[in-house]
Amino acid sequence: ELSFIHRYEPATDPTRPPLLLLHGTGGDESDLLGLGRTISPGSALLSPRGKILENGMPRFFRRLAEGVFDEEDVRLRANELADFVAEARRAYGLEAPVAVGFSNGANIAAAMLMLRPEALSGAALLRAMVPLSDAPKADLAGKRVLITSGAMDPIVPAENAKRLAASLSESGAEVQHEILPTGHNLSQTDLQLMVRWFSR
Template identity: 40%
Template sequence: MTYVAKRTAGTAGAPLCLTFHGTGGSEDQFHGFAEQLLPGAHVTSPRGDVAEQGALRYFRRAAEGVYDMADLAQRSAAMAGFIAAEQATTTPAQTIGLGYSNGANILAAVAFEKPALVDTLVLMHPLIPWDPVPQPGLAGRRVLITAGERDPICPAHRTQALAEYLSAQGADVTTHWHPGGHEIAQSEVDAVAAFLRG
């Protein structure tokens, strides 16, 4: 599977950071942010290849919070192949994934199926409206989940359930909440920066 993607070449042996935009975003949404946070890293930002009323996404859905699970499975497998191909090109010391909203959801879905692909995950406002099966391969993965306490798209109880699931698999999970909704707050940006630099 090939995606339109923005790429910044890093130094030899540097981490590979993949960024995944939210619905209606593009490969530019977080590319520069990753470059700033991780100087010298390889940065790859694929563009979602599903259009929903003109807004780009990574998989189809029937309605808000109602996913086309067959399409998600197919596109998660395709994204896993894309990530593996990027790793083969860059041979990174570690792989970091950063996604927001729909981008966080495709990143999480890949991690549930192929946990060895991504070492560190930043999931900003994810919504996983199903119960993932146990995945022991997630043990030891570093995960940051950021969310809004009043997010109308990603209910807090679903965010909490995802954090508890990941912790139960042995992942090293950090959560950051802000008092707002689905928007990205400055405190979140600071939390992501501290997490990745730590």
């Protein structure tokens, strides 16, 4: 028994990296499977369900208000999720996955990069923001990170997403940050950018 409710699809193309799919608030372990198959066909898909419930909606960590995080819980949950990734890698025989996270899922993936960089080989962070005000300096050399933000996102201020991009690249990650003319929801352009990013 692994420590998170999850879905797993084995790889059909062994040259593709495994994906760790992390849903947004109110999503679940099935939400991003279709997205994963589209952006990296043939990748193994590992998709856990967040353990926090906010009015019945699954999430990956607690928040005090929209955009205001319980940072102690962010740390605890990022470590717990990194432990799950290690368990799942042993159980399924996987390399370190690339995280693909949307919104709350992108935020926990960003926290994992900062706290447990060994857990991920890279990350696509869709509508992410800075998850921790005083993150430890991680060594992200060799890790690729794609961040896609919405210029009109009411939840993630553009300045905040830029700070996240700057902090990850200062830690050595190879960051591509795209600001799209859209809001918090994903657009066709997000998909195209991810397909291109994964094919490199």
